[in-house]
Amino acid sequence: MYHCIYHILSPLLGYQIRRQLQWKIELTYHSPVPYQSIHLITFEKLYRLGFNYKEDYITYIEYGDYMGEVIHRKIQRTGGTTYIVSLPKKWVEKHNLKEGDFIILVIDEDEITIKTEEERREELSAVIDVKDIDPRLMERLVISYYLAGYDIVKVVDKKISEEYRSHIKKIIKKKMIGFEVIDEDIDIIKVGSLVKEKELSLDIAVSRMFKIGRFLLEILPDVILEHNESNARLIIQTDDDMDRLYLYIIRMVRKTRDRSFDVGRLIITSMLAKALERIVDHIVKIAYTVIEISKPIEKNIRKMLYNILHISSEIYVSTYNAYIHKDIILANEVISRVKNTSRKFDYITNKLREDEKLSSEEIIHINTILESGKRICEYSADICEMIIDLNISNISTTSLFLNG
Known part of the structure; x- marks a missing residue:
């Protein structure tokens, strides 16, 4: 039995999971099985938040067509200093990749994520027109864009007062790691990230x-x-x-x-x-x-x-x-x-x-x-x-x- 739970994850994380990557779980009634290397305990938290099935054991998790599939690859060494790992054929064909194409490796401390060039995230930018806006509302908007992962936030008005300017700089200093004023004029204050967040x-x-x-x-x-x-x-x-x-x-x-x-x-x-x-x-x-x-x-x-x-x-x-x-x-x-x-x-x-x-x-x-x-x-x-x-x-x- 499968139950789609993207509608539970969405409000919890503040975004909607794409339908082609719906998260599914299989519930096997009264049939506990040994733990199979997936963070099953996560779904206990979801249960407490409204996933209402009693006396059920989670035994399998599926992530769309490919997500969650575990594929083993042997590392090969060539030329004495180069290590090579082959890509899954189905994944290459799905993205219409061919010899000579570039891919992106996102390197974390204990994992590497592979992306196509098309998946490169565009810089997110937001504009806040502060005309007739209370400074406290402006503060909440700036922080909200920061939390949402935006790279650039532009605060604009015909003439930004000194009160607004000092307030924005105070917000950045007290609340936003890695953000600085990167451009400033009479009608705009542009703030954004100047550091590598991976650090x-x-x-x-x-x-x-x-x-x-x-x-x-x-x-x-x-x-x-x-x-x-x-x-x-x-x-x-x-x-x-x-x-x-x-x-x-x-x-x-x-x-x-x-x-x-x-x-x-x-x-x-x-x-x-x-x-x-x-x-x-x-x-x-x-x-x-x-x-x-x-x-x-x-x-x-x-x-x-x-x-x-x-x-x-x-x-x-x-x-x-x-x-x-x-x-x-x-x-x-x-x-x-x-x-x-x-x-x-x-x-x-x-x-x-x-x-x-x-x-x-x-x-x-x-x-x-x-x-x-x-x-x-x-x-x-x-x-x-x-x-x-x-x-x-x-x-x-x-x-x-x-x-x-």
Whole structure:
């Protein structure tokens, strides 16, 4: 039995899959089979989003006529320094290629994508007429085109005000990695990418997000213990770097999707980046809380908060290690640990609420710190589930069971 699911993937990724490359799956009822080297776990996520079949096992995935077909080729060596791999005959004939024609090799860290010259992506350019447009709407439009993968964005008007010019440059600096003003006149500001985006791959960008979170969590417990407002402000300033990396990853996911049939990995990567961004949002929230407190909380309570936030930091570092080493055993251990840690957060929260020595203002601030610390752990657990999803092929034999 086949079910076309392009209508589910489309809203999830923000674009429509071409009908000739419809994604299909075969569902075999009550018949689990060993895992067959395809990211089946991806479809568990789709199930949660509305793919409603109960007690089904996914056993096969098909991508159109050729997509997803695995063809083995032996590497040949000629002339001592040249390596040759033959192209599939059906693919060559389909694209009317002949001897002497050029093809394009898109080289990634661990894969090579082959394209015909006709498939070369044209430069995407957008024009925004800002006449009578609110600056906030203009900002959203510029960022939207950036996220959609556009290479050039032109902001035009009869005479662009200095307010608009400074606002656009501020957006670029705070939100858009690799984008700069490349042309400017009285009636136009042209912004675009001046760097090779391949130099900052998705994996490298995600690793950078992890490292920013790790750095912030290393100093956060001391911010609480010492009531260090200087380091609290440092944490707040770093939030812009995290936002830029997250937006860059979303941009690259959308640009990569058209030449990758591992859409499942792209989906999980964007979800993982969002979880990392939310973790830093909660770290920043705690930093703001420290600054807003009119006077330092009692030392013994700060010590208690220090200890519990140190546990959050340890959980996050373990999550990072699981990601770097593709360690699904460690990821599973983190998920289990988070369940116990969440109960500790709830216990401390309830205990401090009953402390009559604390003012209502102090209770509110303490609750904010504890809630954000708990959410850091829970997002870490979510990331560990994604790490397992991404590395499911490391399991020798498994089957995917879709449950409600």
